[in-house]
Amino acid sequence: MRAQVLEAFNQPYIFKKIPKPSSPKGHELLVKVEAASYCHTDAVFASGAMWQTLPRVGSHEFAGTIVALGEAVSPDQNLQVGLPVGVPGRAFHPCGKCYECTNNDGDPDGYGVWCTKAGNLGLACDGGFEEYCLVDSRQVAPIPSNMTAVETAPLMCAGVTIWNALQTARVRMETGGGIGKTIAISGAGGGLGHLGVQFAVKLGCKVIAIDTSDAALDLLKGIVQDLGPWGVNVSIVDARKQTAEQTRSAISQPRAGLEDEVGADAVLILPEAQQAFDYGMKLLRNHGICVMVSFPKDGLHFHPRDLVFRHISMVGVLVGRNRQLRAMLNFAAKEGVRARVTTYKLEQLNQLVADYHQGASGKLVVDMSK
Ligand SMILES: [Zn+2]
Ligand SMILES: [Zn+2]
Structure with a gap:
């Protein structure tokens, strides 16, 4: 079968023929990859x-x-040959015994x-840039009938991660469950961010959508336009031009001397940048929550006094549980949450990667039908 294989770090993928995976065993499924x-x-x-x-x-x-399907796939999961499924990275072959x-x-x-x-x-094992892939039956989510494989693929990491970040930000995950909450998203015009804006708004939150590049801000303007009447609940902020103090006081007018009462209920930090973190922390009201999604390799500097005197919580998220994946995908189908995608043939993967490093906006997806 055709596959794109990374054989050396910092080198292009090699487009080549490799053996098709063997028949699925145990909890495994064999999936014909479409996107x-x-x-x-x-x-x-x-x-x-x-x-x-x-x-x-x-x-x-x-x-x-x-x-x-492998012989141990549970009938409770209602999976069968021919069923379209979305596949996230985690978790392949869990031990079944640990905490x-x-x-x-x-x-x-x-x-x-x-x-x-x-x-x-x-x-740790082979993923989706190939025609057939072995996956764990317990990691997948059936694709709702009104969604395509190309629409589903970018939700399997970016979508579930940002969904979990919103849930961790104490939003109730149902239509209208975020009414009364203000969520700031730092890096809102990126791959995760533009999905987060849509999910948060459709959940009922007010959204402060922050970014720092023209391309990201343009993408956000398009997202707000597509949100129609929901778009009034999104404020786009160019952090190059507006200070955190200005953004925070625009969330709602503080009573004189009681400035700490206003601010965002939560901020999601997506960029790997100290400035984005500092800006986001300044937007939070007292008792607010900072959800870390990025993990800069040199770490971040934070002020414990923010946590102590302002009672701010900090927490990180990594993807989400299978039940969150399914809930996220069903919500996206029902509420029309979609990633902005640019598609490529499998043989064009290195072009996709080059475009990614050039700062292409939205999500870049290999479409096997091309
Ligand atoms: Zn385990
Ligand atoms: Zn990912």
Whole structure:
């Protein structure tokens, strides 16, 4: 079968024929890949900055159709040959015994997304930049009938991550569940951010959408336009031109001397930049929550006094549980949340990567039907 294989760090992918995976065993499914999306983590992996080994087929957010099932796939999961499914990276072959696998908050028995023994498709084992891929039956989500594989793929990492970030920001995850909340998104015009803006608004939140490049701000203007009447709940902020203090006081007018009462209920930090973190922290009201999604390699400086005197919480998120993945995908289908995508043929993956590094906006997706 055709695949794009990373054989050396900081080198292009090699487009070549490799053997089709063997028949699925145990909890595995064999999926015919129809779309595979490129994530920032693919770029980090290809740079050699992670701990995994080569050769590797990348992509940990993809979608396709089930072509075969292993003998241990539970009938409770209602999976069958021909069913279209979205596939996230985590978790392939969880151990079934550890704390994560046995305290999984409603996911299938013995399946823990954060099991430390599990693999991550596209990183520790092969992912979606190939025609057929072995996946774990407990990691997938059936694709709603009004969504395509190309629309689904970019939601499998970016979508579920930002959904989990909003849930961690104490938003109730149902239509209208965010009414009364103000959520600031730093890096709102990026791959995760533009999905976060749409989810947050459709959940009922007011959104402060912050970015610092013309391309990202233009993407945000387009998103707001597409949101129609919902768009009034999004304020786009160019952080190059507006200080955090100005942005914060625009959220609502403070009573004189009581400036700490106003501000965002939560801020999601997506860029790997100290300035983005500092700006976001200044937007929070007392008791607010800072959700870290990015993890800059040199770390960040923070002031414990913000946590102590302003009672701000800081927490990080990494992808989400299978039940969150399914809820996110169903919500996206129902409420019309879609990534802005540019599609490429499988053989054009290196062009996709070049465009990514040039700052192409939205999500870049390999469409196998091209
Ligand atoms: Zn990812
Ligand atoms: Zn485990």
